[in-house]
Amino acid sequence: MKHIKTIxxxxxxxxxxxxxxxxxxxxxxxxxxxxxxxxxxxxxRKA
Amino acid sequence: xxxxxxxxxxxxxxxxxSGGVHIIDDLTYDMLxxxxxxxxxxxxEAVIKKLSKLYPAEEIVECYNEIKELYEDQILFSEDDYxxxxxxxxxxxxxxxCLHVSHDxxxxxxxxxxxxxxxxxxxxxxxxxxxxxxxDFLMKMSANRQTLELDFFGGEPLMNFDVVKQIxxxxxxxxxxxxxxxxFTITTNGMLLTEDKMDFINEEMSNVVLSIDGRKExxxxxxxxxxxxGSYDRIIENFKKFVPMxxxxxxxxxxxxxxxxxxxxxxxxxxxxxxxxxxxVEPVMAESSKPYAITDGDLPKIFKEYEILxxxxxxxxxxxxxxxxxxxxxxxxxxxxxxxxxxxxxxxNEYVAVSPDGDIYPCHQFVGIEKFxxxxxxxxxxxxxxKDDFARAHVYTKPDCVKCWAKFYCSxxxxxxNYLYAGDIHNSYKISCEIQKKRLECAIMLKAxxxxxxxx
Ligand code: SF4
Ligand code: SF4
Ligand code: SF4
Numbered sequence: 457m458k459h460i461k462t463i464x465x466x467x468x469x470x471x472x473x474x475x476x477x478x479x480x481x482x483x484x485x486x487x488x489x490x491x492x493x494x495x496x497x498x499x500x501r502k503a
Numbered sequence: 504x505x506x507x508x509x510x511x512x513x514x515x516x517x518x519x520x521s522g523g524v525h526i527i528d529d530l531t532y533d534m535l536x537x538x539x540x541x542x543x544x545x546x547x548e549a550v551i552k553k554l555s556k557l558y559p560a561e562e563i564v565e566c567y568n569e570i571k572e573l574y575e576d577q578i579l580f581s582e583d584d585y586x587x588x589x590x591x592x593x594x595x596x597x598x599x600x601c602l603h604v605s606h607d608x609x610x611x612x613x614x615x616x617x618x619x620x621x622x623x624x625x626x627x628x629x630x631x632x633x634x635x636x637x638x639d640f641l642m643k644m645s646a647n648r649q650t651l652e653l654d655f656f657g658g659e660p661l662m663n664f665d666v667v668k669q670i671x672x673x674x675x676x677x678x679x680x681x682x683x684x685x686x687f688t689i690t691t692n693g694m695l696l697t698e699d700k701m702d703f704i705n706e707e708m709s710n711v712v713l714s715i716d717g718r719k720e721x722x723x724x725x726x727x728x729x730x731x732x733g734s735y736d737r738i739i740e741n742f743k744k745f746v747p748m749x750x751x752x753x754x755x756x757x758x759x760x761x762x763x764x765x766x767x768x769x770x771x772x773x774x775x776x777x778x779x780x781x782x783x784v785e786p787v788m789a790e791s792s793k794p795y796a797i798t799d800g801d802l803p804k805i806f807k808e809y810e811i812l813x814x815x816x817x818x819x820x821x822x823x824x825x826x827x828x829x830x831x832x833x834x835x836x837x838x839x840x841x842x843x844x845x846x847x848x849x850x851x852n853e854y855v856a857v858s859p860d861g862d863i864y865p866c867h868q869f870v871g872i873e874k875f876x877x878x879x880x881x882x883x884x885x886x887x888x889x890k891d892d893f894a895r896a897h898v899y900t901k902p903d904c905v906k907c908w909a910k911f912y913c914s915x916x917x918x919x920x921n922y923l924y925a926g927d928i929h930n931s932y933k934i935s936c937e938i939q940k941k942r943l944e945c946a947i948m949l950k951a952x953x954x955x956x957x958x959x
Binding site (some may be wrong): 457474499 | 517520521522523524526527528530531554562565566569570572573577578581584588591592594595598599650654684691762773780834835837838839840841842843844847849850853866867911914915916917930950951954955
């Protein structure tokens with residue numbers, strides 16, 4: 457495309473179908489903790 | 504829903520529901536103010552007419568077709584169909600715990616939400632019996648979850664380090680029986696960080712959070728010893744010794760910025776210059792009446808400061824060096840699933856905090872607030888209604904969040920801050936939201952720079 461360049465896979469929708477297993481780390485966003493905001497978390501579901 | 508913004512010379516549009524991030528030219532940026540689904544087959548005359556003052560007609564048509572194509576591919580203006588997943592977390596196991604082993608502290612940080620360590624409930628240390636009961640509780644309540652998290656917190660947990668060690672030893676026995684594994688972490692102000700403690704922590708803890716605010720004068724203005732003198736000299740020395748000893752295990756130095764250092768990018772840089780690569784510096788949360796509290800009027804300065812910080816980080820990376828600023832960390836491709844994103848921190852549902860006397864609360868920030876007390880590990884009481892309420896607090900039950908472009912990155916904010924500063928766990932706390940959104944824009948921009956580089 458000339459005007460628009462997509463830079464990622466944009467597959468949030470697909471992630472919902474397979475996700476929600478709850479294996480990943482808790483993600484406190486407050487200032488006093490390791491503060492994983494959710495967006496920087498690692499998914500831990502294996503395949 | 505889309506969100507577009509200009510930053511660092513780039514035009515960026517985020518498609519909220521697919522997570523798609525697109526770099527766009529000025530024409531597309533302007534066109535997106537004028538078009539939305541449903542899309543006509545051909546670019547509407549009115550749009551051509553309006554934009555042709557600035558752009559050639561054939562370009563406008565071309566651009567319109569590109570937007571339409573992305574829409575058809577469901578990566579622009581895609582539908583929000585996640586609400587059906589929102590209740591999947593009700594009745595989930597409790598797999599994370601914050602253990603308040605010490606409601607006492609050897610510092611008197613002015614902004615401390617724990618009222619200088621005691622959470623308003625008097626100075627107290629957890630005993631080993633209560634610690635063991637907390638582990639038992641976690642083993643039982645985590646049901647089929649195998650990987651668990653336990654954070655030693657305070658006050659200052661190193662003031663009760665013998666109990667920390669005993670709890671770890673007990674938990675290492677118990678986890679075998681249940682075929683589980685606990686990831687321990689600890690948060691410390693560094694004052695008591697002696698070499699033997701460092702060794703133990705490196706052996707057992709997968710992450711450590713080291714509190715320091717940045718430049719000496721900034722740190723020492725807020726993070727004072729009981730006698731009123733600053734803590735900087737002691738802790739920087741301890742942290743500088745400790746971090747290299749961690750090897751490849753995680754750590755963070757984390758600071759708090761207040762109204763007194765709205766130029767906090769200098770504190771981040773100070774920490775970087777002192778040799779730390781994993782850095783988190785975050786806004787203080789406080790009643791607006793406090794002199795150091797961040798107020799609405801500070802926001803423009805704070806936004807600017809995040810932009811400055813993003814530029815500085817970009818520059819460091821361009822020189823081939825590594826720095827990680829926690830709130831700019833973002834994975835646009837392999838991040839958490841949408842379900843995790845709409846649930847957020849999981850406090851009170853997947854995560855609880857336990858006070859020195861064994862009381863259970865939804866998280867460390869709720870500790871001491873009577874109406875949120877969920878039970879006690881010593882007598883086995885536990886209020887599932889409160890757990891349920893928290894399980895139902897997600898993006899789709901928070902009115903501001905449903906409409907917010909940042910919802911899948913912020914996940915509905917911090918329930919504790921919402922309660923403390925906006926009156927209810929479902930109400931968003933505006934100052935946090937504004938800061939959160941700015942950080943996200945910077946994070947997306949930094950990621951875009953990186954991905955553009957690799958794409959070329
Ligand atoms: S409510 Fe706030 S402080 Fe508590 S775990 Fe969630 S994000 Fe962290
Ligand atoms: S581990 Fe991955 S799939 Fe499972 S809930 Fe967490 S982010 Fe979603
Ligand atoms: S808490 Fe604020 S920034 Fe976060 S999703 Fe809700 S409205 Fe948006």
